[in-house]
Amino acid sequence: MENNLYPSLHLCPDGNLFIFANNRSILLDYTNNKVVRMYPDMPGGVARNYPSTGSSVLLPLKLLPINSSAPNAEVFICGGTHPYSYQKANEGMFLEATRSCGRLNITSANPEWEMEEMPLRRVMGDMILLPTGDVLIMNGARKGSAGWNDAIDPVLIPVIYQPDTDDSGTMKFGGFEVMKGSVISRLYHSSAHLLSDGRAVYNFSTELSVEAFYPPCLDSSRSRPSNLWISAGTEFGNMQKFEVNFQYEIMVYLGKNDNEKIKVTMVAPSFTTHSFSMNQRVLVLANDGVRQVSAVSYYVECYVPATAALAPPGYYLKPPFYTWSGLDLT
Template structure:
């Protein structure tokens, strides 16, 4: 072989080696891109589902007809959603529009993303609410002519004609910025409000109203005791938190059962606006592990000095209120945040969304919106519990809401940091509604609830059939439908049912036997979303009624 032939062969081998190397580089690049796309998908995605709802919802609740009730103030002037057929609201007490032919409430059909205007007469500004056992939304208080009002909304399908009803039975104390919780006896406890340091029951149960020193003592120049955090605990006591203080309240005797330690880190309630959640309860341990999580808030003085842009709080506090010596364990979120909302997800993680990094609640008092949601794993080791997720590009600050949907997505609505609708400028009034698709949708085969009872009796065993499940373990989790307003989901609770090991029935289907919650103390009678969770992936929920 001559020199030229050897040279040619060497060049050919080198060329082939180069091609192989290039091919490997391309394959490596494609693998990295695929991995990156998987990571991005795992962090979730955002989509606007309604370009203009006509109102900015400051109160939102999901009904068992798969509709969302949207509710704003009535004294905000005309909305962008006309009432039908020439219907108008005439209110001589309204501070903005005595004659108003636009809607201030609406019903969103989650199947079609269509909006139907609803009629509400009295002012619902900064009111409170909760679903009762039959699925009717009870809505309490507000401002001006709505201060002592009790309203009801009996839901219907999206194409129905259900609407608000203003009852003739008033609250015993007028309430503005109060919080509600459903009780085991079917009544609701309504706690606090501006200038009101009492609690009462709706409908009245003979216990009257009770003065709560904690609510009064939490008053400061900012009134950081508004929208107190209220949770029904498995021992049938009520956890109440305002400003930095909390207690256990025995609603059956109308007495304070125990005062709890102060949570460090500044005020946590309106207008400083952190958020709170009762962490998931489990039937596997007899509902015994009870913990409260409170995250975020504002630096004291942020509400009084809106131009100062004081930084939001970064810490979360976690407490086991029923332990012998309860104390707060502190941990920092990845981002400072006030006006965020803590949502319990079907897989028992916590989703933290909305809010701002500076300022406080109130008109024109929010700066630097936090666009990045955060995932919190309650079962993770301290220091490993938080994960940042995909950011939205729509700021959601004062008067925004967040709700978990039956398909596992997160519905985000509202945001209005102005006295009236202001559609231009910094942080304009937000009329768009968007949905966040979490990390657990589209990342794998979701289980399907093929069969489950629609009615559950307390303590009864029942069987559910689940397709696409895992042969080793399938969770059945019940999630309530809370009332979202002012960074707090009133009535939110998630219950992990005690279940048997899955039994294969063929064709990729499994049966799971579960035990329903034992009493209305664990699960107040209501409609709940039943999720099957397998390998971390939740099904679309089936609505079930308990009680």
């Protein structure tokens, strides 16, 4: 039987750990070393952990205002291959990777996997959360498995998945968008990382070059707010408020009742190995809307995340502003 190394782990809003290996998953109270929940098996008969390597993200958490319930949390897992693909690759037979992805609301009372398909087959793909909340999927191969010389037919084309969150914080199915491809293969021991300027860089252990990918939100034709600063003396915790100040040359007609039209996100960067980007997290902060200060100056009142389970201590990126379906501040 093959290994299922490098399982996917995500910190749930209730402080427990979601753990996924190949097609099975649990919720673990790691403080008391107790399994508190077992989830349904992901359908399809596909293995998704090393060496049949897929990738996984915790989709953006949409935080709700004070005195509201905890946010929904949903994992999104893509790629992988046949459970015995590694063995077959060592025999010279390279099996096709899967196109399938699964989404699971891990906070639902009755969770069920919802399956989708990527435009391209992929094993050893890297999944990166962008500041807009979209998921960038890149690197990997169409056939074979993880391991040196165990994969062929590199996937040179990245895709972006848009989760589509509605105003209640419930994820709804979005879609995939195919991006412009590279000419360099990025296979076993490749990695991808989000930079503070919004680009994603990716490399390969036996290839000395590093490439940078510009997602659509960095399109120079898009208008973009500027000069971000956060109110001085902000102490994070206990659902306090803080101000995000910015300038925008285009008039913004938003008020206190239009807070769903603006999105302010906190982005925790990742550290990556074997197609799993650990620590990455995107939080969509609750806010009380936009106030205008002068002709081009505005501020947004945001709520600080209430617990360390929502926003684990550490560094968070302050990427540049983006405009995306209205006005997004990241």
